[in-house]
Amino acid sequence: MATAARRIAFFATCLVDQFLPEVGVAAVRLLRQAGFQPDFPPEQTCCGQPFLNSGFRKQAIHLARRTIAIFEPYDYIVLPSGSCTAMLRVHYPHLLRGDDGWHERAQALARRTFEFTEFLVHVAEWQPVPTRSLPPVTYHDSCHMARMLHLREEPRVLLKAAGVTINEMPESDRCCGFGGIFSVRVPEVSNAITADKLREAVETRASILVTADPGCLLQMRGMLDHTPIHVEHVAVILARAVGLLDKENEG
């Protein structure tokens, strides 16, 4: 079957749906340019990761089951979030172990689930053709994307192909301080970790701090006061570089 004929679902994730719709717009347009026609199954909400991580396992299991049911008709499930991808791919099968029938369905879904930059590089084999130049960026490796999915090169490869210079910061894979529920349970420490991250990003003299995780993005934007740097999702930067987003109007 030609790849374009395959059915692909876009899982926007709850944070993108609520806070960062421009990230969804950018990601979907890029997927189209790469030759795919993503669907947006409207029943989708949240993958359940916040509940697993805060100890509400039963709630996480409910959300995992409904997410599987919504997305299993598709050949590919693509998410603009490293940590939500890790939830579907790494955590779902464990969470539903011994759960009659659901375990196999979780495994099958995990095989077809891809983080957004991973999908563009490895499945779509797509490369951006830049139409405009962007200022230098620095890239924050989000924890679960880097350490659980081992996706470090994919976003960098795409940014470089889009003509974007990356000024690497020290410990680019050190946690941004978010940690989901942690950022509310121990907010002072969460903020202090984020402040360190932003300081190191600024020291690279990049004008944009790029990440592939909506959670990190919101956390870092939340601490931006008086910091001369912008925080953006990798999809938005790529879409801008290839002229799919009008910077002034959309993100």
Added chain:
Amino acid sequence: MSPVTLGHFRAQARQALADPFLQQALAGATAHFREGRERALAELPDAEALRDHLKAIRRATLARLADHLETFERRAQDAGAVVHWALTPEEATRIVVQIAREHRVQMVVKSKSMTSEEIHLNAALQAAGIQPVETDLGEWIIQLAGESPSHIIAPAVHKTRQQVAELLSRATGQDLSPDDIPALAAAARRFLREKFLLAGMGISGANLAVAETGSIVLVTNEGNGRLVTSAPPVHVAILGIEKIVPTWADAAVWLALLARSATGQPLSVYTSILTGPARPEDVDGPKHMHIILLDNRRSTYVGTSYEEVLQCIRCGACLNVCPVYRKVGGHPYGSPYTGPIGAVISPLLFGLDQYPALPHASTLCTACVDVCPARIDLPRMLIDLRTETVEEQLIPRVDGWAERGAAWVLRHPRWYRWASRMMRWLLRPFIREGRLHLPPRWDPFAGRRLPAPAPRLFRDLWERGDV
């Protein structure tokens, strides 16, 4: 001790964050250890394979823990040591006090031992009228200050040179300058040397114990461990039952990774192997050697999802990479075991009801798994412990309502839409320049100004054909 709640952890963390010296000391020390570890592992022909080997050894040892412990007991007895089994911390301290009394000991010298901190041995000795003197310089400093260690490897990392000079001046009766470090060290050495010679008993931990010869192994950098275990007539070693390896070949793997992971040294300055008390032909060494094997709930975790934590070799590498530990240091954990490993074993050894906050004091960033010589999956166990805090209602009731309510809404797309509108309406008064400005009293983010919800959901844009 009152339980380490989130309120306790946060209060202590705020103090740590507000202390510029501590911030600098923590950043410096953890960076030093991190860089040292990376350099030291890179020197090995295949560090990753060695870590896998250690993991296999630790797993296999735990699978037959009882057998290896019994072998160790027999061999240690053959070498002339007395082996004691302590089920609880109370039992362990009672055994130590009893040994001290039998030998009419008034003062003991100690080398650094996390296990002795775990059982609060110093307090028990003092209550029995026996004076304990810590001889690891860092441990001595915090003993003088009446504090607890803030790092597994560097217990006094939080103390300034001025504070150290003050504490040492008071202890030695001299006027010591904070600027003359060699003089400080010399004063400490003179003071402690006298204690080594006067002490009736030396107490040490053990980094590991080797079953096939009944030996314990002690690694130190200051040499105080050798004096503690050889100068006084009685030596008592206390160790957790998981610190055992079957053979010397296994011990070599452990030792090759321990100091490298901890400080970046290929080996510590001193590696002492102790097999029984002094033999008749020995010119020095203790006449009596006692080894106390402490359980303190460890055996109850064998065969459970927490068994993996017993593979820990106490190198402290996880502390140095933990984003939380690096900002707050050890004291907020309220336990001798701090950082990611402490957040897991403190609730397991002392009770989740005593440490309900610790499983939550982590971003689950998984950096600890990357550096652990035994590749222990601490984040998995942190999530399991969090689940237990929910099941045992150890989190605020209102959190439970909020979480269950949110999960229910997220399972019902129509209510999800309704709740999205509701949230926007409720938050509208607090949004300025696209960010949330909650009044300090209601602000769960401690001043972080999160971006406001977008005017339109992504799903609305999709439905309108704007994507």
